Amino acid sequence: MVIRILALALMLIHGLYLSQNIDSVDNVYRKYHVTALLTASPSGRHVVLNHYNIYGKDEDELFDVRSGKGITLEKHLKYQFLGDDRLLMTNIARTRFHDLKRNLSVDVAGNYVATIADASGQVVLHDAGAKVLALASKDGKVIWKVPNVKNYQLDNERGRLIYVAGDELWTRELKNGRSKTYMLDSEIQWLSFSANRIYCANIRAARVELYTLDLLSDKLEKELIDSPEAFEFASSLTSYFEIREDGKFIFPFYMKSKLHEKKDPELKITYSNRNSRDKVMNYHMGIYDLGGGRWDYRPDERIHLPMYRFLNGKGDFIVYDQGGDIVEEQQNVVLDFQLVLDYGKSSHILPKKRVEDGNYLWDRNTRQFIYFDRKRWWSHNIGTGADQELLPLDSEGWESRSQNGLVQAPETNPVLVKGRSAIILSNQHDYFLVDLEIRRSERITKGGDQQVKYSLQLSKDQYPRSSWTLKLAEVDLGKELTFKLFNEISYDSGFATYLYGKQKTRLFRQGHYKEMIPYRNGLFFTSDFALEPFKLTKVEQGKYAVVYESLKTEKKDLESMRHKVFQYKTRYGTANAAVMFPMGYDKNKKYPMVVNVYEKFSLFTLDFVPPYLRTNGGFNYLHYLMNGYIVLYPDLQYETSNVKNSVMTSLEKSIDTVKLLASVDEKNIGILGMSYGGYETGLALTSSKYFKTGVAGAMISDLVTHALSNNEFRPYPNYMRTENQQMRMGNNVFDDWSSYLESSPVYHMKNIDAPVLIWNGSKDKNVPPAQSKMFFIGMKRLQKKAVLLEYANETHNILSAPNQLDLDIRTWQWFDHYLKKKSPADWIEPLTK
Structure with a gap:
């Protein structure tokens, strides 16, 4: 089999299989696959x-x-193990209990969601469509089944099941099966619980009927809560109805004036002094005191676009008005916060704070508001009003490197520490524990010295459950922390565990590890890389063993290709690039090369991608390696307000460097990119003589018209993206007109000598198809060679399999003709005349 696949691949390399014989290509490629560990x-x-x-x-x-x-x-x-000997499997038709020892299965018919009850080991089954709730034993025996159940809650901590069936509220103890029932007066849409109480509610626009069951007294009470006059309860947002500390009911509301506003379907009115989301139905928040029967915090109709974030599990939150962002040129906008404490008892104005989650937190004990600004972490004491830097002045690298730091955000979100006034912060390599009481920091990882980036691994249960609460994880320093390690030079990866109390670190750095999965007496590591399919490695008592390896038959084919990460230098700094050598590479031969461009694109080679001709962007690197091409993925460099020059300098330098490492036919180099990579391809073809041809997909060609347009995916103007996101212009078009023209490929099309293949999806809502068409029309007016492919029913990415195959084949034929001098395909031939 290996010989046949290799023979076919070599025939591809020698051109004996063209696009007319795609079935033969598919027969080679269908042998490849990706593997993933599920459980x-x-x-x-x-x-x-x-x-x-x-x-x-x-x-x-x-x-x-x-x-x-x-x-x-x-x-x-979905698959879940029920101990070591049973496997639980679910799909839309059934839940299957499989006994691994006896190789026997028991099926329970129904479209169930299966949840394992920790205390009893039983399995709770709920079919939302059929409204059936059931309980099954580990061996699949259904213990009981109840119809007409829309709402249920599993209290894992106390081994209790709570549900509403029709007009009855039920509780069931899972270990002994004891049940109790309580009669209700109305239909229930919401159900919740605490240690000693169960709550359920009938939610209507103007009124909520709340039922409270006190489990200690076994007493059920009903309370009616009317909405404030200008608002209605947002009954569809059931996940936002929440009771805190057994006394404070938090509600989402819609403003009546917006909800019932009459709209003319023939007319849309927009104001330049209003936020683009002004007409969006944003929810408001109110807090009702159940004990006192009053509103502690009322929704404010003067706030048009409120945003609320609870800062802890208590009653402290911030609110700000998104409507205050009128210009909308920044992603992480600066607005005034109102810090509200104890459910509304007091409040403080915190002016000019960055709004994105991860830019701020609140420590209730020390009464410090921690926030990120000007690439630093700061502390504001609400008692004294003093602001001061949180970390030593000589520390750096706290800001995100994304888009040259224009997002004005930290590298990672802060992490809370359980039971302490302390947080864990990260710079671009390492983590630091910061004690907020004594204002002392200590470094707990050591990656910066070796250019190794540490990433703290966090699970879902370490984040708050509340829909209102700021999504910051909390860790327990009494337990082991797990970090993923990534070497930014070699691209090796691994893991480390760290126990703070003992200051003990264990390193696992023996491969391209992606996941670490603990089991009772050891660890599993999954790995894959550019030309390395999936492996599963077991580690027990310090001994490593590969226990599963994917694509063993195809391994020899993959080993005949190579991959190398290298660094190159320009006046803008040092950057990475990845070069991939074709099957059967011979350093004494010259090979055509395709340069695939996008941001940080060398990282694309971190994953094994099998060969196939149905991609969403027209390019599969393994296909080209099997067809005699060198492939280069450079990380290009971007200087704010000088993108064109920095991109071109770094692009050409990466190619110059790879020519020292590989036998590149410098007269036959092509470039390819889509979306932002399509923009970079346009820059390259209008500014460099390195390329014989190029393929640009979903490209941006004119920054002026792009900035002064809207993105249909997002409500705000595109100048946010142009100024402070990917395009990195740093200034608005009216203050820096010449730079916008200089950085727009369409204004430099006279410089193009290479033929260009351009493609887009006609229904692209991310980048207007007019941008690609503009570039094509320019080529036509200048009597230069170009073909435009317009896929009528595609969007930003090509999603339908026939169109994916069509684009991949045409891109392949295009490069084969212009870089390998093969006869033009029928659709290219008109361009050659």
């Missing part, structure tokens, strides 16, 4: 793997790590 048993004895490719392969395998054997499972949507 592992507690002992590590068994794992479930998924094998997938675009040719229809989507198989799940139960693999026995001890024996090295696997069996194909009937396809399910």
